[in-house]
Each structure stands twice: as C-alpha cells, then as structure tokens.
Amino acid sequence: MRVFDRLLALVLGLAAIALAVVIITEVVRTALGMQPWLVHLDTVTAYLTMRTWQDLPVRLALGGLTAAGFLLLGSQLWPRRRRFTRLAPVTNGIDSVAVRTSLRNAR
Numbered sequence: 641m642r643v644f645d646r647l648l649a650l651v652l653g654l655a656a657i658a659l660a661v662v663i664i665t666e667v668v669r670t671a672l673g674m675q676p677w678l679v680h681l682d683t684v685t686a687y688l689t690m691r692t693w694q695d696l697p698v699r700l701a702l703g704g705l706t707a708a709g710f711l712l713l714g715s716q717l718w719p720r721r722r723r724f725t726r727l728a729p730v731t732n733g734i735d736s737v738a739v740r741t742s743l744r745n746a747r
Contacts, residue, residue, distance in 0.1 A: 642720070644715060645715050645716070648711070648712065648715060652708070652712075662677075662678055662679065665677055665678075666678065666679050666681060721740075722740075723739060723740060724737040724738065724739060724740070725737065725738050725739075725740055
C-alpha cells in the first residue's frame with residue numbers, strides 16, 4: 641500500500657505542478673500583452689460563464705474531483721501492516737520492540 645500511496649502522490653503532485661506552470665505562464669503572457677501560449681483565456685472564460693451546475697461537464701468534473709478526494713482519503717485510512725514487532729519482555733515493566741526489516745535481515 642505504501643507504493644500505491646507514493647505513486648498516487650507523485651502523479652497528483654506532478655499534475656498540480658504542470659497545471660500551475662501553465663496557469664502562471666498564461667497569466668504572465670496576458671499581463672505582458674502577448675498572445676496566449678496554450679490556453680486562450682477569453683475562450684475559457686466564455687465557456688465557463690455559459691455553464692451551470694446542472695451541465696454534464698460540470699458534474700463530471702465534480703465527480704472526478706470527489707472520486708480523487710475519496711481515493712486519497714481511503715488510501716490514508718486503510719490499515720497498514722505494523723512496522724514493529726513486540727518482543728517477549730526480559731525485565732518486567734520494560735517493553736521491547738524490533739523493526740520487522742531488521743528481523744528479516746538477521747536470518
């Protein structure tokens with residue numbers, strides 16, 4: 641599960657970085673009076689102002705974001721295997737634990 645968490649975090653992080661770079665680039669180009677690079681802001685603004693909450697693209701975007709949020713939440717709430725193993729106490733009142741990987745490597 642740890643590999644899944646890391647892979648999911650990597651993919652979502654890279655997507656967020658790519659989106660941020662595109663948005664920042666477009667805003668700077670617009671502020672400098674240059675032509676759009678990838679996204680024509682006037683077209684996007686016109687498209688978004690014509691949409692309501694009842695339209696299919698809006699509902700699909702909401703469903704995708706909700707699913708991604710629940711996937712992230714579920715991946716963090718899913719119980720993981722314990723990393724430590726309790727050892728039999730040698731002295732009363734003192735708990736001993738060992739990391740599972742050290743026990744596996746000691747064989």
